[in-house]
Amino acid sequence: MLTLEHFLTVGALLFCLGLVIALSKRNAIGVLMGIELMLNSINITLIAFSRFGESATPIAGHAFVAFIITVAAAEAAVALALAVSVYRSRQTVEVDQLDLLRL
């Protein structure tokens, strides 16, 4: 029998996985993929709460997730465009090289 705890555990594991990828990958594309993973782990958690929670409008959770997926797709497009643009100007997308702010 699948319970809320199972879904939450998967969501938490997935979030940690995404966080580790986002913080440890040197390639900007890899970092973006980690961030996608974290977003989707949140989506799983939201769906789970929506399915198992007591709510007058259970569809609201699903709608919320659909919105997040849409916005995340737009955000990913912008982020990838930024990555391409950075590559054009600096010939690299290694994030540890991008330390212009430090002077």
Place this chain on the structure above:
Amino acid sequence: MHDVPGISEAVLWAIILSPLAAFTIITLYLRKIPQIAGYLSIVAIAISFLLALITLVDVLGAHGHVAIHSHEWFQVGPLELTLGVRIDGLTAVMLVVVSSVSLLVQVYSQGYMAGDPGYGRYYAYMSLFITAMLGLVLADNLFMLFVFWELVGLSSYLLIGFWFHKPSAAAAAKKAFIVTRIGDLGLLAAILLVWTRTETLAIHEIHHLALTGAFAGTTVTLFGLGLFAGAVGKSAQFPLHVWLPDAMEGPTPVSALIHAATMVAAGVYLMARFWPVLEVAPDAREVVGWIGAATVVVGASLALVQTDLKRVLAYSTISQLGYMMLALGVFGYAVAVFHLFTHAFFKALLFLGSGSVNHATNTFDMRRMGGLRKVMPITFGTFLIGTLSLAGVFPLAGFWSKDEILLEAWVNNRGLYTVAAIASFMTALYMFRAVFMTFFGEYKGGEPVDREDEDSHFHGDPAHPHESSWVMTVPLLILTAGAIAAGWWAWGKEFHHFVEAAVPAEALHKAPEFSYGIAITSSIIALAGIATAWAIYHKRLVSSEEIRKTALPIALLLEHKFFLDDLYERVFTIRVFQRGWNRLVERFDMLAVDGAVNGIGWVGTQSSRVVRHAQTGQLQLYGVGIAAGVFIVAIIVFIASPL
């Protein structure tokens, strides 16, 4: 006998305000037209003098009893400050002395200061000086008295440093200001003391409290000593007398005014004003008497070795002021005031006489004078009478007052009598030394005029000295009349009764009766001094060089002014202050103050040098920090409120 002076309050205020108005008008409007400044100032002082005379007549009619007109000025908490005038025998005498001597000095200055580029400024300062002194004697409370006291100090600074472009004059002005300020600290402390203990500053209330015993014991002794500290500074008592001889750097009429009527009289006046306090504080009175005695001897002995005519007179003033303090130390309240009164006339006369001599010879150095009695008969005659009066020769003014001091001292304190008698021999000796060197023998040519020196406004010909003009000789003649006649006021104790009415009767002692023994002794002592001077400096029976060689250590001690100036300058000023205290303060400034400011900067730099390593510019490292922070907060929240 219980009449009250009926003189209108407005008249008393007008006495102060008349010269003050002259000062204001001259300063604001007349700096470009100095000739009017002189006349305006003289008219203002003449008004004050006439009003003072009217006041004196009125107070004489009231037998010297007290009238007080007091008005509230403002109130701060329990401290109520008043503005008021007090008129009684003592004040009336002082008013007349101050205004009459000032008037004569102002007239004389017309001649002496003629052509000086600072002529207008001179009259402005003189008017301020006289205002301050008149206000000082009229004040009915300690606070107002202190204000005018400090104004006297300020205007003396301005006048001594009148020729401020001369470094010696500027230094002398500073010295006078700073040295008297040391004494004023004592006066200020006394005022604060009396305020905290009695909550009043009115003079008559302090008198009353002292005499009824409400203000007694150590406090009243300290109060008396504080007042005396102020008087020591202003009246040039040992050991703060060092400013007075240097004050000779000012114009001679200023010296005459300072020495005769205004500044140095202020200290004696202060002590006389608070006589009831000295009456109930025997320890303070004893200190006053002995400091006075020390001053008498110091002044007289230093006057013996001076070669500058004005400096002889300056040390003579110090010595005579010592006599006044000595008189206060032996219950001679009225006698001290009487000596102040007579001294004002003959000392002003002597100073103006020395100025007249200077106008003829362009010098004050007695070694370059001599024989002037033939060419300056009026100056010589008046100077001689002033000298005889100062030496205490019957029947001139100085005889009466000095005799009474000696009498009081004989009755009340034989130690002080001995000192005073020895000093009166020295007085006659040094004054006649000056007379013989200046007016007898051969003329030594004076000081040649330096036509290149722009400061010199000397117009005569020192090689052929001549008598001064009438604006200078008339004041001399008038003062001579005073120097001859002023003493007779004491006949039948008239003066004493008049002045004594100014203080409550409980504070008074019966004055000793006139004694022929004392009078004859003091006359013989004075004549002996004159004879000695005649033998040494006129007939040259004994060479003064020989005397100097026989008593070389004493002579050196005197020529170096008892090394007091050296002590103050080399030890106190340079060693204690410049090298000691100032360096300490400098260290404190450099180490503590600058150290604190620089230290704060240093801490900022050093700590940021450590912290800036956290700012790597690596975005992922920041991300780790954010994530770690979130976890830590989550854990804390979980521990604080478990699910």
